Amino acid sequence: MKFKPLSLFLFLWAGASLAACLPSPRPDRPRGYLVVALESHPTHLDPRYATDADSVRVSALVFNSLLRPDAHSRFQPELAESWQLVDTTTYLFRLRKNVTFHDGRPLTAEDVRYTYESALDPASRSPWRGPLQTVKAVEAVGAYGIRFRLRAPYAAFPESATLGIVPAGTPAPGSVSETGLIGSGAFSVEELSPGERVVLKANPSYWQGRPALAGLVFRTIPDAIVRALEFKKGTVDFIQNDIEPDMLPWLKGNTDASVTTHQGTTFQYLGVNLDHPVLKIREVRRAIAHAIDREAIIRHLLKGLATRATGLLSPEHWAYESSVPGLPHDPEQAKTLLDSAGFPDPDGDGPLPRFKLSYKTTTLDLRRRIAEAFKEQLGRVGIELEVRTYEWGTFYGDIRKGNFHLYSLAWVGAIDPDVYFSLFHSESFPPQGNNRGRYRNAELDRLLESGRRRLDLEERRRIYSRVQKTLALELPIIPLWWVKNVVVMKPGIEGFVPYPDGHLISLKKASLSPGRSS
């Protein structure tokens, strides 16, 4: 018989795959771990590169930052013991002295300096470079003091102090695997299976005290109905948001879930391309705003899990301007506005539209459904909407390139009103900022510039009140709603505090009661 290398190879291969079928050494749910279902896999846990919401949320459990917003979006010291404004362009932070990294090294000013300098390095391509552009220098003052020198007064600077601190010398991701990431947070990284799960282990020597949970498993389950079924099966303990609103009564009736809803700050809006010959007319944008029946969409498609928005900042925000009028559903007024803008309906109630627009959105079920509702509602006032759905990467790429008429996106976690600068200043066109609609308004530019330079809260409140009134009149984006956060969890989970921006930071204080069945 001839020797056949191929069959030997096949035999070995079969043996290897058999071995792969044997139970892995680490169980799905190690004892005392809490299993959290996420919709998308966190792309980067390194805080210098984490940008998507899930990455930011998981990263915050592994890393500490100088300041951290609390459940009311107020900045609280975390690694900082105290902080002060020395003069209008200098901030001085004093660090806690009892903080160590997961490998036992103490966290000092040198680590903070390294983290910021590596994020500022143009070669790092860190998304933090934009927000940190006002920082001129970061200096260590002794072992536990850190000084930031700014180019100009910058009121939103405390937001820059929320960057997670990595040990000095941590290379950029890509060069090494992220499993080796070391932070100073309540949990350390135990396992990282891309696209599958992230396992975090409690840090026994955490400076705020050991977390009550033995660890956390973040499982990536992209499909909403699979998440709900896994929850029913008991293989998932905790889901926040991204649940089909109609599934909530089912979850309440068929599982032992505790379902709670909380006011959130996530702002959903309709983006408009202001370079478009029709959409650059203000009356047209106003007509679109009046044609959309937010109330019906919120009541029926979102099952009440949102509230009608008047603008980016929600009523809980210190700078919220309450006198800004809402945009009630009024198709008649929408038609009048379109007539006066020079777009009469060619055949009244007939099939011919006044004009056609395209609307881009993602392929997520709820997004498609909302798109179809928009199409119907705009159709009633004579605007034909062509709905185009894309997977996220293509969609987001087109939006940043300005390749769209209308689209819808959400703004997650606005803390300082300086976010308006990134969204509407004429210097904030992508890739510098997020003014994707190419809005230009010299008067608003001036307001936004002074808003970030003034440090007095009352003065800023007045400035942003004017900003909000201008935007409500001009409608460079059309406000839709503020999304409520939904938390579905097994009974027996105690100590979890929902954050309006969906942060999961309070999981470090959560515990599983002993009587819990699993």
Next chain:
Amino acid sequence: MGDKLSLRAGVIILAALLGLAALAPLIAPHSPTEQNLEQDLLPSSGEHLLGTDKLGRDILSRILYGARVSALVGTSTVALSVLIGITIGSLSGYFGGWLDHLLMRVVDILMAFPGILLAIAFTAVLGPGLDHVILALCLIGWTGYARLVRAEILAIREREFIQAARALGGSPGRVIFVHMLPNLLPALLIQATFGVAAAIIAEGSLSFLGLGAEPPTPSWGSMLNEGRQFLLVAPHLTTFPGLAIMLTVLGLNLVGDGLRDRLEKRGK
């Protein structure tokens, strides 16, 4: 005879479906795209025989109009594929030689791809839309017909009546179209029947993945997709379009089987 019965049953199912599709505007109780957000996820009732979907649209009406989408995609995909298949296959079979080699290697390469995967890639690049779905399905669909036509032509090329036609000075085009193709029709017809069924399922799969019909076009595949999230709370959203696809494909397969039994027996 069982064969006859299945052929008859298939023809009745298809005729009924085609009739419903053709008469959809007359018999549908509601507009397939008219929304009524207040009346979402209703179960079957007198007003909505098969209930309503999440946007309050009548499911029966959407299924009736969806039959038109399926019929359109099924027939145009197959028609286009057959046309390309006949052209390539007969050129290849009739002339043989290097042309045959070249064309058949192209067919081999295309057939090596999993069809649905290539269609997914194609629609992902071009963007969703029924026209793109039809093109994507033809991209692979024609190869089967080309193979079939070539094989049949090779089989009859040396038969006497073909030799006679050639000897009488018939041009290749005339020999192929007048003398050869009529002999291929039974085989093509059978293959095309199964092809329509396959195209309808493929359209359903692509629409299910969000790569087919754009909303609010009522396509059975996208109805399945839209209903999937409500599988536990409103199963009727997926049951009825699923049944519609099943019935149609069953009808086509019965007809295909029946035709094969009749035509191939006669041929022997």
